[in-house]
Amino acid sequence: MVIKQAEFVKSVADTNFYESSFPEIALVGRSNVGKSSLINFITNRKKLAKTSSTPGKTKLINYFLINKSFLLVDLPGYGYAEVSKKEKTNWAEFLEVYLKESKNLKCVYLLLDIRRTPTNQDEQMLNFLYFYRIPFKIVVTKIDTLSRSQVNDHLIIICNKLGITKNDIIVSSSQDKKGIDELLNSIESFVG
Ligand SMILES: Nc1nc2c(ncn2[C@@H]2O[C@H](COP(=O)(O)OP(=O)(O)O)[C@@H](O)[C@H]2O)c(=O)[nH]1
Ligand SMILES: [Mg+2]
Numbered sequence: 001m002v003i004k005q006a007e008f009v010k011s012v013a014d015t016n017f018y019e020s021s022f023p024e025i026a027l028v029g030r031s032n033v034g035k036s037s038l039i040n041f042i043t044n045r046k047k048l049a050k051t052s053s054t055p056g057k058t059k060l061i062n063y064f065l066i067n068k069s070f071l072l073v074d075l076p077g078y079g080y081a082e083v084s085k086k087e088k089t090n091w092a093e094f095l096e097v098y099l100k101e102s103k104n105l106k107c108v109y110l111l112l113d114i115r116r117t118p119t120n121q122d123e124q125m126l127n128f129l130y131f132y133r134i135p136f137k138i139v140v141t142k143i144d145t146l147s148r149s150q151v152n153d154h155l156i157i158i159c160n161k162l163g164i165t166k167n168d169i170i171v172s173s174s175q176d177k178k179g180i181d182e183l184l185n186s187i188e189s190f191v192g
Contacts, residue, residue: 009063018061
């Protein structure tokens with residue numbers, strides 16, 4: 001698949017999801033994992049999605065229409081240290097509503113930073129995906145930050161922690177433009 005066209009459609013707050021007939025591909029992961037950068041990378045647009053080195057607090061879902069044929073859905077990031085237990089619960093409930101109600105959801109890409117051990121919220125996300133039988137792929141981001149052997153070591157840690165295999169993982173770097181063929185082929189297999 002080649003992405004020829006990408007446009008921002010809408011931001012929505014909370015559970016006022018955007019209704020359309022387009023298939024949806026959702027991106028989730030902790031705040032700062034590199035979701036916006038990945039969207040810009042695969043669409044070859046510098047500023048389609050806003051990137052930030054400091055975690056933002058606004059909980060918005062951003063919808064991007066790709067090739068006028070499917071939606072990339074950027075779900076709010078999780079994992080701010082300063083967030084209260086109640087807010088964490090709200091986030092989990094909100095996410096569960098999206099996963100349950102989005103009839104056009106084809107696949108969820110769960111992003112993980114290669115340098116970090118997956119958190120409880122990453123595991124909770126994965127459990128939701130299993131529970132609702134939603135197809136998913138793990139995308140490991142920022143592999144440019146480690147050496148090749150460190151990347152391999154960290155992939156093993158991630159696999160062990162989440163009970164997955166390397167076949168479930170796409171490795172990527174938005175900075176060094178790595179992983180685009182695997183990402184686009186994978187997305188195409190769900191929306192094609
Ligand atoms: N080294 C490196 N940094 C990255 C990469 N992707 C994103 N970042 C940085 O990580 C920070 C958070 O990125 P962003 O895309 O806004 O993350 P989001 O919160 O998940 O949307 C920014 O400072 C990015 O420049 C990558 O592939 N390599
Ligand atoms: Mg973002």
